[in-house]
Amino acid sequence: MARVAQKVRDLTSEDPGMRHALEVVLDRSRSNGGSVEWGDVDDELSSGQWGRLIEKGILKSGDGDGFRVRDPDGVEQVLDGDDGSSTGPSTSASTDDDEDTGWTTYDKLAGLAALGLFAGYQVGPVRDLVGGTLDTVLGPLQEMLPFYAVILLLAMVTGLYSTLLQANLMDTDKMGEYQSRMQEIQDRYKDAKERGDDDAVDRINEERMEAMGDQMGMMKMQFRPMVWIMLITIPVFLWLYWEVLTQTAELGSVTMPLIGQTAWPDGAFVFPAWILWYFVCSMGFTQILRKALDINTSPSPS
Structure with a gap:
């Protein structure tokens, strides 16, 4: 490099x-x-x-x-x-x-596309376009299953590809190497300060400044799979949002712990019921999947 x-x-x-x-x-x-x-x-x-x-x-x-x-x-x-x-x-x-640190052209394009899709949460025409397009695929699923089961199934699918993308696009060994190097520099800096070696302190400070570039590279590496996850997850969320807004009466309601009977658009612990149910299903399935496949997305010590 x-x-x-x-x-x-x-x-x-x-x-x-x-x-x-x-x-x-x-x-x-x-x-x-x-x-x-x-x-x-x-x-x-x-x-x-x-x-x-x-x-x-x-x-x-x-x-x-x-x-x-x-x-x-x-x-x-x-x-x-x-x-x-x-x-x-x-x-x-x-x-x-x-x-080491850069994104490919495809990564950058995926990031721009994901940012563009964010507009769908506020811009009705974008939401209607994405929701209507996905409804051709997900609409039959909604007709066969109750809405809570549809959310559960989508949460499982998004949890699966999110875990696989993180496992394949994040180099945990390299991230662990970055962290180990920063810890080693910090330890040497502390020792030099304790023994009053000003020359060593100045030299190690220069190394710390150089290592800042490595930290930025680690941040880029951590965020890289997120753009692909968002690119696929945001349209799913937009379809769910579009479905809740346009089919509220047909979707009915759900009984949730500590809340009781509630309609899907209504608030449940700050979030609408459908978002809360999605997060609960997604987080639970993702943890089970990582354990089952022995996938670790945390930096590995070098």
Whole structure:
């Protein structure tokens, strides 16, 4: 990625010995199929040099106990003095940066479409268009089942694809790596403050500023599946809303705990009854699904 190239330049300018350290790490990692451990390089590197490569994010956690070099081709170009810094980042760096934090064009289009669909909650023609279109598919379902069963079924379907999208579009290992790095920097900053090492405090503050870019990348990664979830869920909600507004008499009422008999559009604990019933069904089914499929959407410690 472009940031890795800049970090390599910073390291080699601060400590010329880091150039040799990087060359050794690159050579040993390629000899080992892309992975390198401390035991592979301890004959050439000091523990401080190894730690600096990890702190700067040039080495990232790989499979098992080993590490992998981020953008090895880009690192080699910087070391060879042919990194294209005057004309922009290299192709491999740009691609790696997109993989780390960026959204694809399709992600951005999905986000714009989801924002446009939000207008349906306030703009009648949009709501009628989306609701009427989906009614051609969901209308027969509504005729066969009571409205509470329709909401339950839709909540199960939306919970299923929401869980699968989060599992496939979120890299929990990378997010865990971001969090671990921030915690490690915070611990070192605290230790430096306690021992009164002002030089170390200044140096670690610079690392914290660099790490802010990684935090932004983690936020983008967390939000990426949400745009696809909203793109599919908002039309479902619009159809339910349209159905409640246009078919209130036909939908009847429902008996809810602590509330009793209530019509679907009426308030139930602040929310309309149909929204409250949807959330209860969706949250319950989603938790069961994650347990059953052993899907974890929380950052995994690196």
